Amino acid sequence: MKHALNFYNRIDPAVENRVENLLSQMTLEEKVGQLLLKNAFAPIDWGEVLRQQKLADERGEPFHISLELNPVILEHARAGRVSAVNSAEVRLNNRLQRTAVEESRLHIPLLVGHDVIHGFRTIFPIPLAESCTWNPELLERTAAAAAAEAATQGINWIFAPMIDISRDPRWGRVAEGAGEDPFLGMAVAQARVRGIQSAALPGGRRIAACPKHYVGYGAAEAGRDYNTVDISERTLRDVYLPPFKSAFDSGAGSTMSSFNEISGIPGTCNTFLLRTVLREEWGWPGVVVSDFNAIGELVQHGVAKDLREAARLSILAGVDIDMESGAYAGYLAELVSTGAVPVGRVDDAVRRVLRLKFNLGLFENPYQDETLADQVILKPEFRSLALESARQSMVLLRNKQNILPLPQDHKRIALIGPLANNRADLLGTWAITGQAADVETVLAGIQHYTEPNLIAYEQGCSLSGLESPDFSAAIAAANSADVVVLVIGEGAGMSGEAHSRVRLGLPGRQAELVQALAATGKPLIAVLMCGRPLVVPDLVKSVDALLVAWHAGIRAGQAVADLLFGAANPSGKLTVSWPAAEGQIPVYYAHKSTGRPAEGQGTTQYHEPFRSTYLDETNAPLFSFGEGLSYASFEYRDLEVQTPVVAAAGTLRVTVYLKNTSSRAGVEVVQLYVRDMIGTVTRPSKELKGFQRVGLEAGEERQVQFELQAAGLGFHGLDGKYVVEPGEFRIWVGPDSTRGLEGKFDLEG
Ligand code: BGC
Numbered sequence: 001m002k003h004a005l006n007f008y009n010r011i012d013p014a015v016e017n018r019v020e021n022l023l024s025q026m027t028l029e030e031k032v033g034q035l036l037l038k039n040a041f042a043p044i045d046w047g048e049v050l051r052q053q054k055l056a057d058e059r060g061e062p063f064h065i066s067l068e069l070n071p072v073i074l075e076h077a078r079a080g081r082v083s084a085v086n087s088a089e090v091r092l093n094n095r096l097q098r099t100a101v102e103e104s105r106l107h108i109p110l111l112v113g114h115d116v117i118h119g120f121r122t123i124f125p126i127p128l129a130e131s132c133t134w135n136p137e138l139l140e141r142t143a144a145a146a147a148a149e150a151a152t153q154g155i156n157w158i159f160a161p162m163i164d165i166s167r168d169p170r171w172g173r174v175a176e177g178a179g180e181d182p183f184l185g186m187a188v189a190q191a192r193v194r195g196i197q198s199a200a201l202p203g204g205r206r207i208a209a210c211p212k213h214y215v216g217y218g219a220a221e222a223g224r225d226y227n228t229v230d231i232s233e234r235t236l237r238d239v240y241l242p243p244f245k246s247a248f249d250s251g252a253g254s255t256m257s258s259f260n261e262i263s264g265i266p267g268t269c270n271t272f273l274l275r276t277v278l279r280e281e282w283g284w285p286g287v288v289v290s291d292f293n294a295i296g297e298l299v300q301h302g303v304a305k306d307l308r309e310a311a312r313l314s315i316l317a318g319v320d321i322d323m324e325s326g327a328y329a330g331y332l333a334e335l336v337s338t339g340a341v342p343v344g345r346v347d348d349a350v351r352r353v354l355r356l357k358f359n360l361g362l363f364e365n366p367y368q369d370e371t372l373a374d375q376v377i378l379k380p381e382f383r384s385l386a387l388e389s390a391r392q393s394m395v396l397l398r399n400k401q402n403i404l405p406l407p408q409d410h411k412r413i414a415l416i417g418p419l420a421n422n423r424a425d426l427l428g429t430w431a432i433t434g435q436a437a438d439v440e441t442v443l444a445g446i447q448h449y450t451e452p453n454l455i456a457y458e459q460g461c462s463l464s465g466l467e468s469p470d471f472s473a474a475i476a477a478a479n480s481a482d483v484v485v486l487v488i489g490e491g492a493g494m495s496g497e498a499h500s501r502v503r504l505g506l507p508g509r510q511a512e513l514v515q516a517l518a519a520t521g522k523p524l525i526a527v528l529m530c531g532r533p534l535v536v537p538d539l540v541k542s543v544d545a546l547l548v549a550w551h552a553g554i555r556a557g558q559a560v561a562d563l564l565f566g567a568a569n570p571s572g573k574l575t576v577s578w579p580a581a582e583g584q585i586p587v588y589y590a591h592k593s594t595g596r597p598a599e600g601q602g603t604t605q606y607h608e609p610f611r612s613t614y615l616d617e618t619n620a621p622l623f624s625f626g627e628g629l630s631y632a633s634f635e636y637r638d639l640e641v642q643t644p645v646v647a648a649a650g651t652l653r654v655t656v657y658l659k660n661t662s663s664r665a666g667v668e669v670v671q672l673y674v675r676d677m678i679g680t681v682t683r684p685s686k687e688l689k690g691f692q693r694v695g696l697e698a699g700e701e702r703q704v705q706f707e708l709q710a711a712g713l714g715f716h717g718l719d720g721k722y723v724v725e726p727g728e729f730r731i732w733v734g735p736d737s738t739r740g741l742e743g744k745f746d747l748e749g
Helices: 013-024 028-033 046-059 071-078 090-103 127-131 136-151 172-176 182-196 233-240 242-249 271-281 307-317 327-337 343-359 380-393 442-447 472-479 510-518 537-542 556-564
Strands: 036-038 084-086 111-114 212-214 254-257 287-289 395-399 413-416 455-458 483-489 524-529 545-548 603-605 608-610 634-641 645-647 651-660 666-676 687-696 701-709 727-736 739-748
Touching: 013 343, 028 327, 028 343, 036 327, 071 090, 090 111, 111 343, 127 136, 127 172, 127 182, 127 380, 136 182, 136 380, 182 233, 182 242, 182 687, 212 271, 233 242, 242 254, 271 307, 287 343, 307 327, 307 343, 327 343, 380 556, 413 442, 413 472, 442 455, 442 483, 442 556, 455 472, 472 510, 483 510, 510 524, 510 537, 524 537, 524 556, 545 556, 634 666, 634 727, 634 739, 651 666, 651 687, 651 727, 651 739, 666 701, 687 701
Parallel strands: 036 084, 084 111, 212 254, 254 287, 413 455, 413 483, 483 524, 524 545, 645 739
Antiparallel strands: 395 545, 603 608, 634 651, 651 701, 666 687, 666 727, 727 739
């Protein structure tokens, strides 16, 4: 089901009139006020809050932070000195809106933003996991459900989707995106914007999406968060910008500038990106908000000597709203009065903010009905959706001798590992308003299929503790069982913002636990929970089956059990490559050939052929983009390129037959890749250009058809302009980025 959606970036003359009318009445201070996002809350002891939350999580009890508004924010709302806040509670949000709308001179309502990244209270799998569904329609529904829950709290602006392409699993924020590929990234960006901005949210509310972080943040050097980014304009345009363009084409009303610098110029004062590309080339009239304190951080970047200079650089570059740095609040009016910033720049920014507020209907409908939450939050449809999403997100990567699914008449199970009976970590990295008490554990999920006396549960070791392990109870449990299900991996706090890692193996003593259990000789099934690709070659060698469950949200435990016991059939496929060793990073399928490709003859220089390889590791990742198994098996045959010659403005048509050769129904994600054989600039050795989820009954065969606009096969050429070059293309249709039936076609100029 596609949702009716709102476009918050169309220029409507009636709205423009209202904007101009209001703008003409504003003082300079009120204009600056419209460009400020401020903290709304009275100071609170966050250390204590986290302690209380941990206790509640351990007891499986719901936890609620009791935040109070800072009286200063109410004064600012009254005086028109704030435009936006970050807040998630309807009672407080209505109070703030009432103050702004009823007590300020111009009655301008507030933007109420929040980070609703993978669910509000119904926590869905982390975005990286959800991208592994290759199911944009499902992602649209989960984003719409999250928006519906958020809307009950008076939120009208969501700081999502995070659409940064990343090819570096060291970067903790790889968890928040859709992986390494721009084509899939575009589909995901569109789906999530459509979901967040869907019409018919509770109480007639509307919500604007804020695709972020514009741009290149996922290319941080060495995967260290906030680190330097240096990418060519071509790569920026071919790889990192396309998801943003898709998000804007889908109606996104705002975007967030990124913390990082790009080739020497921080995203928050990058005139080329914020003005030339966004405004002049794309003509996008939405709101740009800085990331948290990012204007202030121009001082640490070393491009501004103080906050005044930081404010000047950012407003001139095109950042409309200052999130919490105080630079605009402190200096923008003065910069205009002294002529350092033309008032026209401030007016343009205010226009964009007011346009968004009008488009959101906030002037007509600023308050939310405080009783709606009970009917919407965690409602059964959302809980089912979370289960559907969790089942589709998980990726089966190994299944020796079809050990999975476990037979219904299975015998004793040893369930072992620090995540087997864990709730809080299954929520994942961005679950501010999620509750550990809502999460189903894997233990509880398995109990739906197995008598309690047939399950021997042992934690085995802690998640990341380095204390001397005592595995004796876990080994005894394994010895008493017929099969061992190990639930291991990363905690929620090991990925996400400011949580990069350089060693991507299993944390703590978990790798030793795996070895100790492998030594029992019992069949081992590993369920790996994580917020990123891990580097786990030894684990893969030691286990009979490997299911990557990610951090899959409130229904994770049930979803794992449904997959282990075959009530659901795995269909997820990786959207980011899993390195065989950290030293391969970045490793991604769409790499270039190089002049001495690994699989070629190389060039014999002196006495031996030299190739682009390592002495101590293959180039191939442990698991490649697109990989993932099913309990069904599929066969591809008879790839036919129906248009062996395609005009640059034409359509490529390709068909293939796909057969389910097994005795159970299943879903295959059919993937189409191309390679432009000769280009004026080098081309990736493969590029995803199409995919479809195809469900087949046991034994069923079907023809799968792809239609692609040849216009989508171009790149940014010698002169930096987008070009579709004539010539030969190879094409592959198959189950992942490493395999497939091969064909070719010619593109005509
Ligand atoms: C993050 C953003 C987030 C913002 C507001 C920042 O630290 O980078 O993704 O939206 O905080 O919470």
